[in-house]
Amino acid sequence: MKKKLPIGIQTFSEIVTEGYYYVDKSYYAHKLISEGKHYFLSRPRRFGKSLFLDTLKELFEGNQKLFKGLYIYDKWDWSVIYPVIVIDFAGGVLQSRRELDERICKILRSNQLKLGLEPNNDDNVVSLFEDTILNLFKKYGRRVVVLVDEYDKPIIDNIESQDVAAQMRDGLKNLYSVFKSEDAHIQFVFMTGVTKFSKVSLFSGINQLIDITLDENFSTICGYTDDELKLYFAEHLKGVDWDKLQTWYNGYKWLGDISVYNPYDLLMFIHKNFSYRNYWFETGNPNFIIKLFEKSHYFLPALENIEVTESILNSFDVEKIDPITLLFQSGYLTIDSTFTRRDRLIFCLKIPNNEVKIALNDLLIDGYTGKNPSNRTHFQDELYRSLKTGNISGITGVIERLFASIPWRNFTKNSIADSEGYYASVLYALFSSLDAQVIPEDITNHGQVDMTVKFGQNIYVVEVKLVDTDNPDELGSNPALKQIQEKKYAQKYKSRAGVVVHEVGLVFSRKLRNLLVWDAVTH
Numbered sequence: 001m002k003k004k005l006p007i008g009i010q011t012f013s014e015i016v017t018e019g020y021y022y023v024d025k026s027y028y029a030h031k032l033i034s035e036g037k038h039y040f041l042s043r044p045r046r047f048g049k050s051l052f053l054d055t056l057k058e059l060f061e062g063n064q065k066l067f068k069g070l071y072i073y074d075k076w077d078w079s080v081i082y083p084v085i086v087i088d089f090a091g092g093v094l095q096s097r098r099e100l101d102e103r104i105c106k107i108l109r110s111n112q113l114k115l116g117l118e119p120n121n122d123d124n125v126v127s128l129f130e131d132t133i134l135n136l137f138k139k140y141g142r143r144v145v146v147l148v149d150e151y152d153k154p155i156i157d158n159i160e161s162q163d164v165a166a167q168m169r170d171g172l173k174n175l176y177s178v179f180k181s182e183d184a185h186i187q188f189v190f191m192t193g194v195t196k197f198s199k200v201s202l203f204s205g206i207n208q209l210i211d212i213t214l215d216e217n218f219s220t221i222c223g224y225t226d227d228e229l230k231l232y233f234a235e236h237l238k239g240v241d242w243d244k245l246q247t248w249y250n251g252y253k254w255l256g257d258i259s260v261y262n263p264y265d266l267l268m269f270i271h272k273n274f275s276y277r278n279y280w281f282e283t284g285n286p287n288f289i290i291k292l293f294e295k296s297h298y299f300l301p302a303l304e305n306i307e308v309t310e311s312i313l314n315s316f317d318v319e320k321i322d323p324i325t326l327l328f329q330s331g332y333l334t335i336d337s338t339f340t341r342r343d344r345l346i347f348c349l350k351i352p353n354n355e356v357k358i359a360l361n362d363l364l365i366d367g368y369t370g371k372n373p374s375n376r377t378h379f380q381d382e383l384y385r386s387l388k389t390g391n392i393s394g395i396t397g398v399i400e401r402l403f404a405s406i407p408w409r410n411f412t413k414n415s416i417a418d419s420e421g422y423y424a425s426v427l428y429a430l431f432s433s434l435d436a437q438v439i440p441e442d443i444t445n446h447g448q449v450d451m452t453v454k455f456g457q458n459i460y461v462v463e464v465k466l467v468d469t470d471n472p473d474e475l476g477s478n479p480a481l482k483q484i485q486e487k488k489y490a491q492k493y494k495s496r497a498g499v500v501v502h503e504v505g506l507v508f509s510r511k512l513r514n515l516l517v518w519d520a521v522t523h
Contacts (some may be wrong), residue, residue: 044331100355124368143187223260251352301440481505
């Protein structure tokens, strides 16, 4: 009999006792507890952070029967039981510092009741937390374990309001400062969240915290590897196209050579009878990230060739938000490879898989054009057919209609359309959303073309120009196509057998905010 799929279940005891699949991650629990004391882990939403934290809770509380058959079972001293404080900010949305402090006090009093202490009516967060830890130490004669889930949610929920987000950060910093003052009475600390704030802004009170987010030893602590899928879900995945499955849902990496799947994606994929859909992406709300990209006039083709230092991946604060940092920490970008330059470790980032690529580019199109998804789909369908058949006039017709339909208010509220990069960004997102292979700034020995789009047997070498005139007669020859041909951008593709190469010059008018002229040569 097949076990049940643990979709949305984050309680370890329920998974074990109610007959759900459990992918054994207790090796990592044993390694963490054996080697250190204070840990922090950042992973995107729905990656299994809460389940791992709950596994730690059951372990420290000595619930031996739950771990029978797991890695840690014969390696743990079950005679030692620790008092465990669990602080979880998952529920509800807090909108002020006062609400945050009230929630913290409520959580701490709930822990006091659960652990047999008389509830303390103190409304001072620091003193209430310190008293809770000290009194538990006295009652149980053992140091206290503190587990914090979604430590950053009160900040992220208010990220569009910088003042409120800053208040939330200060309130949480106040709470976490207790880890330092009560260190002598604390056995173990484990904190999880999506974002990683700098130690200066949030963790200055616990500077001994070990961040395992980018630690190769713990790269697969959350998520499912290929080997784990084949071991635990073999019955459910009989007949699956593994290459397609990997393309759609695998690809997340935090150093190391092994990539993982998002558990929610895989469980939903099995539950929906192998239907390839955007399960994980649809559960999130990355609209703030899209607004941030639009506000900063981010050149979207640059998403294909991102190289950053570790400080950028780890550096997040409400007063200075780098969209790349937020994309990485939220799971829309992941590590592809690393190398060293000037004694610094450099991270090469990429979009992890097909699900994220298609869904993210859909949102970017909507954000950069102001279109509703229902309207955007019509343009994508037309463009798909034209790209597939090599119909250049069809492609440019879609582009013209798309830009003509963009609401005028999109251009009056900012100057985004005054840059050539805006038009290249919309085209990049449009092509990428169709699962075309897009190579931005495609390099040849003569220079680099704006983008090359590969779709089936058709290769489109595309150059984009933005001009001030709205009169095509003033241009003479098409400057975009002229550059492609003079620089021989398409030369490296012309000798390939079985492909059709299209040189496409697109000239946009700053006044018209649309395509002014286009010309193409097909080989």
